Amino acid sequence: MNGGYLTFASDGVGDMAQDVERPSKIRPFFLRAAILSTLVFGGLGWVGIVLLQERDFPSVLMRSPPGGSQIVPILPGLLYGGVFGVLAWLLVRQPFMMGVTRRYVALTAAVRGWPAIIAVSVFAGAGEEVLFRGALQYWDGLIGTAFLFVLVHGYFSLKEWRLSLYGLFLFLGMIPLGLAASHWGLIGPILAHAVIDVVLFSAFSAMRQTDTGRQLTVI
Helix, strand or coil: CCCCCCCCCCCCHHHHHHHHHCCHHHHHHHHHHHHHHHHHHHHHHHHHHHHHCCCCHHHHHCCCCCCCCCHHHHHHHHHHHHHHHHHHHHHHCCHHHHHHHHHHHHHHHHCCCHHHHHHHHHHHHHHHHHHHHHHHHHHHHHHHHHHHHHHHCCCCCCCCHHHHHHHHHHHHHHHHHHHHHHHHCCHHHHHHHHHHHHHHHHHHHHHHCCHHHHCCCCC
16 A cells, blocks of 8 residues: 555554544545545646646556557556565565554555445546656656655655665555656556555455454564
8 A cells, every 4th residue: 555554553453443433524634635645646747747747647547559449458457456466465464564564554444345446446546647757757767756756755764664665665566656657657656556455455454354454463
């Protein structure tokens, strides 16, 4: 998942259980936040692309690959998002990562149920990709944008090496999204970003329903 969630969750194990039982009325907050982030990030990206870089926004969003079929960027985007999401989950569920994972599970407790998971993932993914891969990559380049993406989300930490390890993994995973954006436009990266979030949100949601999810220890 690509929001700056890991660094702001509460520390008590009991807090996670309370989050699981918290009324569903808190869910709209995450949905509103996702929509707002789409408008803000996407809006800033649009300003950068159209007004500052003077590029055509539709062509940045969807470039015609060889043959003119958009199946080319769509299918790899979905597949890459699924594979990377599973790999990210396999990393954070390792015993040495449980301190980070427990905080992640607690903070994302408000996003429950497929409609909320899909909506938050799509909105957040679209806005962030327009800003980072759409606008900032034009100035900062492929590597610089991937690094900035991870840095802004708070995944590099001088105090917690486990968090930085996840940040390094995410940094490497963002490079193919930048390449896809350069060759095929933003549709593939947006779909990949959304699928990654769906995989992780759903995995953490399932984890909250188990005793293991409620008994994670703080590292």
